[in-house]
Amino acid sequence: MSDSKSEDNATSSQKPVPKIKDISMMKAWKDSKAYREYTLFVQSLNRAVHGLKNSDSVPMSPILEKLIILLDKLDSFIDQCPPKGRSRFGDAGYRDWYAKLKQESEQLLKEALPEQFHNYIEELNAYLHDSFGNSTRLDYGTGHELAFVLFLLCLCKIEALTEQDSRAMVLKLFARYIDLCRRLQRTYYLEPAGSKGQWCLDDYQFLPFLWGSSQLTDDGPIEPKQAIDERFYRDLSNDYLYLGAIKYINEVKTGPFFEHSSTLYDISNVAQWSKVNQGMLKMYHGEVLDKFPIAQHILFGNLISFDPVPKPSGDGLFKKPASVTQSTK
Template identity: 90%
Template sequence: MSDSKAEASTVPSQKPVPKIKDISLMKAWKDSKAYREYTLFVQSLNRAVHGLKNSDTVPLSPTLDKLIILLNQLDSFIDQCPPKGRSRFGDAGYRDWHGKLEQESQQLLKDALPEQYHNYIEELNGYLCDSFGNSTRLDYGTGHELAFALFMLCLCKIEALTEQDSRAMVLKLFSRYIDLCRKLQRTYYLEPAGSKGQWCLDDYQFLPFLWGSSQLTDDGPIEPKQAIDERFYRDLSNDYLYLGAVKYINEVKTGPFFEHSSTLYDISNVAHWSKLNQGMVKMYHGEVLDKFPIAQHILFGNLISFDPVPKPTGEGLFKKPAPVANQ
């Protein structure tokens, strides 16, 4: 048993809860173990999928395969919870879907994970149920996307997923998650969480642009300025998260692209994908992680800790970092 897993197993699983109650706690969030570990996790997966397509063959562990099956099962709940008719703010049928998610999620996690990880189910379940939107407000946004990424980080910290899963986590599991969320948005007319346009790139998501721009290398099939042109992205949207996101925006919005997605339009003028990707990493902090309207909903427990990062010692910040992707 590794040191990180041994350390994790010494504390009981607990239901994660929000802790950033007001804006004065934003500094504590940025100084926390969770912020540090999550930042490293996102950057590691960013490196792991560099130059890869969604369709590329990558190692797929039995646990990852079962987690994808779990998402497929959540997709099937949509047929069991049909829309009730669109109101001014979303479709109330989503509450039925989310209620079924909350009713079934713990058992679905038990089915997906080997028994030695079942003592973490309660904590993992908090992040899973927070990943698909809010059933009271009938909305979805980058904070919910963040919850799913934290769910993946938790799985890495308990070593249910390992470094060998890093590429498939993005190309297979996260890609399937995004497809499901888009289906939920379109079926139940979920509102963008918060103010429209606040999330800078897209009303609902960010990570497909960050990790997706890493997939598109400087010597790849298209240049950044071509990514918003249907003639170029049409046949490539299934292979690259970035292009799939652009395609989705054009399907759900009307009018000229430079009007409804002005920031993304401006970004397309960056000359190289490598520079664009570096900008995405910085923007993710500025527009998502460092925004109080999003951070106030982040859940913390024993795996995702609000405790401050220990002061540097001869051993470094952590005795052993959480398992992350290959560099």
């Protein structure tokens, strides 16, 4: 992604911890290296999948293929940890699944990554653990989705994943992650993290709409107004993250779409996908990155640094505008 490893890569791994203790620290978060690098990363992946379908053939490195196998194994843990019966808030069977995740994840990462990256596993493991929900609250939300993308960013910073993996990172690996998270949500009745009214698009996810709207170009197969029409999303949901998300919402919610998903309904009236995508980028900042209830749970270590961006900051971690290494929230 960059011509040389970043200075962060030279440091030893450490267990990342939360650092945004109160709302007064939000400015420091937005001025941090982590905020800049993460937003550049998200924007870069947004560009990388422009006009592409999930089913398109894209380059995949052996490490990325092994990471998909890792997610497949986490999926198989669901069969080993059956639901115990839904209570008022979620199903306690999820705690068994999460305990197995924590028990097995270090070994799974060692199997997925060459030995040269094993000294980063403690740091990587923390983001992986945080990617699938909270076992105390039995909930899942956009902060957990953010943790998974931080996990991907860490892999890029240590150069386990490279620019050549950028398209497959979204179309194959992230798509597999979303499928796993949806199965967890439905199996264990995970609650939306935070109050339901806080989530602007969907109870659980955001990035399938952001990156998914980049897949759907202005000269693509459907217009925004058709995305919420079952006649269109039913047949195209496996090819486009956005339409897969619309299909999932309609499977788990009842009633008219304009009532249970009013923001997405309003977005369907935007004339062009390029405008939808621009709006999603802005909304991701406003509704996810810049929200203290989400930011307070973000973990910081050596790879994801809370240090301020140097002034002048130059090009930061990523140098090529269209690469995975260049991204902005």
